[in-house]
Amino acid sequence: MSSTEERAGNRAARTSWWRRLTGDKVKALLSLGVVLGVGAVGTMAAWTDNATATSTFSTGNVQIRLTDNNVQAYGFTTLSMTNMAPGYSKASVLKVKNTGSLDFGYTISAAATDSGNVAGLGAGLRVKITADTTVSGSGNAITCSGTALTGANGVAPAAVNAAARNLVGTTGNETLCFQVSLPTDASTQLQSASTSIVFTFTATNL
Amino acid sequence: MTTEQRRAPTDASRVRLRSVLLNVGALLGVLCIVAGLASVLLDVRPLVFRSGSMSPEIRTGAVALARDTDAPDLRVGDVVSVTNAEGARITHRIVSLQGSGDTRLLRLRGDDNRTPDEETYPVVRVPRVFAHLNGAGFAVSWLSTPPAVFLGGLLSGVLLVLVFGGHRASTPPGRRRDDPGDSAARSRAAGHATTGLAVLLVLGAVTGAVVARPTTTLAAWSSNASATSGSFSTLTVLPVDAVSCTNGSGRVVIGWKHKSLDYDYALTITRVSDPSMVSTGSLPGTGAVGSDLQFPITTGLLTGTLVGTIEYDVAVRSRLKGSPNWVSTPKVYRIRTVSVVVTTIECRAVVT
Numbered sequence: 001m002s003s004t005e006e007r008a009g010n011r012a013a014r015t016s017w018w019r020r021l022t023g024d025k026v027k028a029l030l031s032l033g034v035v036l037g038v039g040a041v042g043t044m045a046a047w048t049d050n051a052t053a054t055s056t057f058s059t060g061n062v063q064i065r066l067t068d069n070n071v072q073a074y075g076f077t078t079l080s081m082t083n084m085a086p087g088y089s090k091a092s093v094l095k096v097k098n099t100g101s102l103d104f105g106y107t108i109s110a111a112a113t114d115s116g117n118v119a120g121l122g123a124g125l126r127v128k129i130t131a132d133t134t135v136s137g138s139g140n141a142i143t144c145s146g147t148a149l150t151g152a153n154g155v156a157p158a159a160v161n162a163a164a165r166n167l168v169g170t171t172g173n174e175t176l177c178f179q180v181s182l183p184t185d186a187s188t189q190l191q192s193a194s195t196s197i198v199f200t201f202t203a204t205n206l
Numbered sequence: 207m208t209t210e211q212r213r214a215p216t217d218a219s220r221v222r223l224r225s226v227l228l229n230v231g232a233l234l235g236v237l238c239i240v241a242g243l244a245s246v247l248l249d250v251r252p253l254v255f256r257s258g259s260m261s262p263e264i265r266t267g268a269v270a271l272a273r274d275t276d277a278p279d280l281r282v283g284d285v286v287s288v289t290n291a292e293g294a295r296i297t298h299r300i301v302s303l304q305g306s307g308d309t310r311l312l313r314l315r316g317d318d319n320r321t322p323d324e325e326t327y328p329v330v331r332v333p334r335v336f337a338h339l340n341g342a343g344f345a346v347s348w349l350s351t352p353p354a355v356f357l358g359g360l361l362s363g364v365l366l367v368l369v370f371g372g373h374r375a376s377t378p379p380g381r382r383r384d385d386p387g388d389s390a391a392r393s394r395a396a397g398h399a400t401t402g403l404a405v406l407l408v409l410g411a412v413t414g415a416v417v418a419r420p421t422t423t424l425a426a427w428s429s430n431a432s433a434t435s436g437s438f439s440t441l442t443v444l445p446v447d448a449v450s451c452t453n454g455s456g457r458v459v460i461g462w463k464h465k466s467l468d469y470d471y472a473l474t475i476t477r478v479s480d481p482s483m484v485s486t487g488s489l490p491g492t493g494a495v496g497s498d499l500q501f502p503i504t505t506g507l508l509t510g511t512l513v514g515t516i517e518y519d520v521a522v523r524s525r526l527k528g529s530p531n532w533v534s535t536p537k538v539y540r541i542r543t544v545s546v547v548v549t550t551i552e553c554r555a556v557v558t
Contacts, residue, residue, distance in 0.1 A: 072431045086528065
């Protein structure tokens with residue numbers, strides 16, 4: 001190592017050598033801090049190297065709508081039933097659309113509101129949501145026959161928490177099947193009760 | 207300045223450039239290191255906004271600085287950063303706080319969102335934004351790309367060569383000072399003291415930088431839609447219109463009209479004095495609606511010691527054929543047994 005030898009041989013000149021060092025070399029080394037800063041940012045590879053890289057920054061809008069008429073608050077009246085008895089079920093399909101410019105993932109939650117004098121039907125009904133595009137069965141046993149979405153497999157309305165489903169911007173759409181049933185072991189206390197269910201679709205940009 | 211002039215007296219502009227580069231580089235480097243250290247010591251973390259639901263105040267591409275705050279110190283209106291159920295980082299404004307003790311349930315809303323986030327976030331300690339700079343995130347984003355990292359590496363290499371390469375260049379004069387092919391050897395030549403200093407600086411900067419690395423955050427846009435079902439209503443199991451009672455020989459016969467083809471019938475016999483149920487029975491609904499149905503009751507159906515006069519209520523309930531636990535309200539007829547020498551049974555009166 002020639003510089004070591006140099007230094008050993010030039011102890012008398014240490015002061016000037018040190019001054020020179022602080023003048024340039026330390027500055028150069030300090031400059032390395034910038035590179036390290038860049039490198040530090042580079043450690044965020046998790047969001048730049050993965051699939052979301054193209055949308056690291058998103059501009060545009062998120063808009064979720066229902067049916068071909070692009071309705072925000074839809075009266076889903078085909079999903080209804082009177083004179084329900086235990087074991088009855090009714091189903092209807094609904095189209096969910098991405099009418100915004102951004103890709104989004106959406107989740108579904110539900111809440112029931114009882115009406116009339118008898119409470120509890122909203123908690124007593126069971127909701128199943130599938131990706132079926134048509135319903136099955138007839139009469140008092142109209143169902144969605146397919147595999148239920150995670151979080152919407154025959155649960156009380158308040159417990160519906162369908163796992164996020166993705167729709168691409170502008171053109172993305174899909175039809176889901178909504179089934180509401182009264183379990184065969186429903187309490188006799190639920191006679192003469194009525195309720196309605198609001199399904200809420202919440203989209204968040206990807 | 208005298209050092210550079212001695213080293214490269216024929217190229218003053220090059221010397222000046224080198225000097226400026228070194229000064230700027232050193233300044234930025236120190237800033238990076240100080241920022242890293244400050245971030246560690248003050249517990250500040252940078253957030254890069256990937257989307258614009260906090261517009262117009264905090265736009266897409268903003269960098270915000272956030273400091274961990276205990277939940278009880280949070281107030282409505284604070285902008286905090288949380289992780290949602292899907293693991294995405296969301297930075298939104300608090301619209302309501304619930305709870306007591308150490309934990310708070312937060313409802314958040316992006317300034318540009320019409321509705322609050324659906325999810326409520328339970329927090330104990332959460333980063334609260336105290337400053338932001340719009341646009342800076344784009345630079346941060348660019349800095350994380352491979353070309354930027356490469357350029358950074360190149361810059362550092364050039365800087366090192368400029369200094370240490372130049373120092374050595376006076377020894378072997380045949381070589382160009384900025385020949386990158388020899389930079390490694392020249393760096394090695396910088397000496398133990400310098401190497402030690404470099405290692406320290408590198409370690410310090412890396413530590414600071416790793417801890418301070420920005421977290422990207424979605425100031426997520428959201429949109430809601432709703433579908434309200436029609437009414438779901440359950441049927442009512444109707445009671446029979448009326449029950450009758452006919453005295454027979456050693457028995458009474460309870461009778462009613464068949465109410466609906468959907469119904470069977472359930473009977474209960476309850477001792478009035480206790481009251482306690484002493485017997486149950488059932489009768490299938492057969493025949494046309496309106497046809498007579500009869501259920502005979504003998505003393506044999508009534509349990510317990512039959513002494514004196516005992517009254518019983520016979521209740522008839524309709525029940526769904528498919529769901530036997532769904533029954534109607536009862537229609538009740540009161541009967542009694544009289545035991546003197548023998549026990550007789552007789553109708554008394556309609557109760558309901």
